[in-house]
Amino acid sequence: GAVVSQHPSWVICKSGTSVKIECRSLDFQATTMFWYRQFPKQSLMLMATSNEGSKATYEQGVEKDKFLINHASLTLSTLTVTSAHPEDSSFYICSARGVDSLIYGYTFGSGTRLTVV
Amino acid sequence: GEDVEQSLFLSVREGDSSVINCTYTDSSSTYLYWYKQEPGAGLQLLTYIFSNMDMKQDQRLTVLLNKKDKHLSLRIADTQTGDSAIYFCAEGTSNLYGNKLVFGAGTILRVKS
Numbered sequence: 409g410a411v412v413s414q415h416p417s418w419v420i421c422k423s424g425t426s427v428k429i430e431c432r433s434l435d436f437q438a439t440t441m442f443w444y445r446q447f448p449k450q451s452l453m454l455m456a457t458s459n460e461g462s463k464a465t466y467e468q469g470v471e472k473d474k475f476l477i478n479h480a481s482l483t484l485s486t487l488t489v490t491s492a493h494p495e496d497s498s499f500y501i502c503s504a505r506g507v508d509s510l511i512y513g514y515t516f517g518s519g520t521r522l523t524v525v
Numbered sequence: 526g527e528d529v530e531q532s533l534f535l536s537v538r539e540g541d542s543s544v545i546n547c548t549y550t551d552s553s554s555t556y557l558y559w560y561k562q563e564p565g566a567g568l569q570l571l572t573y574i575f576s577n578m579d580m581k582q583d584q585r586l587t588v589l590l591n592k593k594d595k596h597l598s599l600r601i602a603d604t605q606t607g608d609s610a611i612y613f614c615a616e617g618t619s620n621l622y623g624n625k626l627v628f629g630a631g632t633i634l635r636v637k638s
Contacts, residue, residue, distance in 0.1 A: 414567065442625065451613065451630040452568075501567050503626075514626060516560075516567040 410436050412504050414517025421492055421524055429487045429520045431502030437482035438504035442514070443475070446499040458485050492524040529629035531614050536635045543601040545632045547614030550595060554616040557590065558626065559599045562611045571599070571612075601634075609636045 411434040421427050431441055440459050444452040456472075458464040458479035466472045474496075476488040485504075489496050501519045531547040549557065555576050560568040574581045574588045574597075581588045587600040601608055614629040 412567075449633075451628045454625060454627075457625060503568075514558075514570065516569070518567040519565070521565070 410504075410506060410515040412438075412502065412515045412517040414502050414520055416520060417518060418521040419523070421522070423493055423524055424491055426488055426490045427492055427522060429489075429500055429502070429522075431485045431487070431504065431517050433483045433504045433506070433515070436504075436506040438485070438506055439482065440505045441479055441485040442503045442505075443477060443485075443487050444501045444503070446501060446519075448499075452501065455487075489522065492522070494524045497522055497524045529614055529616055529627050531612075531629035531632050533630060534633045534635070536637065537604050539604060539606055539636055539638045541604055543599075543604045543608070543634055543636075545599045545601075545612050545614075545634065547597040547599075547629055548595055549597065549614070549616045549627075551616055551618050551627070552592075552595065554618055556617040557588075557597050558613075558615040558617070559586075559588065559597075560613040560615060560628075562613065562631070564610075568613065604634075604636050606636045606638055609634055 413432045415430050443455045445455050446452050454467050455470045456464045456466045456477050458477045460479050460482050464477035479485040499519050503514045503516045528550045537543045558573045559571045561571050562568050572583050572586050574590050585602045589598045611631040613631045615626045
């Protein structure tokens with residue numbers, strides 16, 4: 409089945425530094441990737457949608473300069489949290505949709521726990 | 526706008542059936558989904574149902590859809606301790622930018638042995 413690999417699974421960084429999270433589709437081509445943020449005991453909040461080769465579409469309230477998304481190939485999308493602050497600490501999850509999916513075909517990565525100290 | 530609501534917590538005994546309920550607002554949703562999330566992990570697609578279906582059964586899982594009331598339920602038969610997790614209901618919606626999923630807040634299922 410479709411597999412999405414997300415790395416790192418957890419990261420601790422100092423306030424003011426940048427962190428990059430990778431999301432790879434291992435056995436299919438992902439025309440669209442989604443980035444979510446999840447707070448403890450809360451649902452997933454869609455941050456942005458990225459299509460291969462074009463600029464990401466950000467949801468209302470999400471700072472595009474803060475959360476840089478690059479979807480340079482059909483198998484890789486990256487989320488960079490720039491100048492991270494403690495309030496950016498969260499669980500970030502990516503999902504990917506393939507071009508041949510019968511339905512939306514969303515496959516999720518295993519998530520990245522970001523802690524900013 | 527789109528909104529998905531579900532009960533926040535359910536506790537059952539091992540071997541009993543679990544029923545998790547969900548309501549949604551977008552009548553144009555084509556697909557509705559149930560996802561499972563175990564602690565510290567991503568989301569695993571459990572099952573989905575087309576909006577023109579009333580019921581779908583997959584082993585221990587039964588999904589019921591009442592499109593008129595925009596109500597979706599997930600029944601887990603013979604619930605096991607390994608079923609303890611958070612269950613998310615999601616509807617597939619379309620906008621100018623394409624398709625996306627809108628999630629409910631998640632239902633924490635606790636199975637007591």
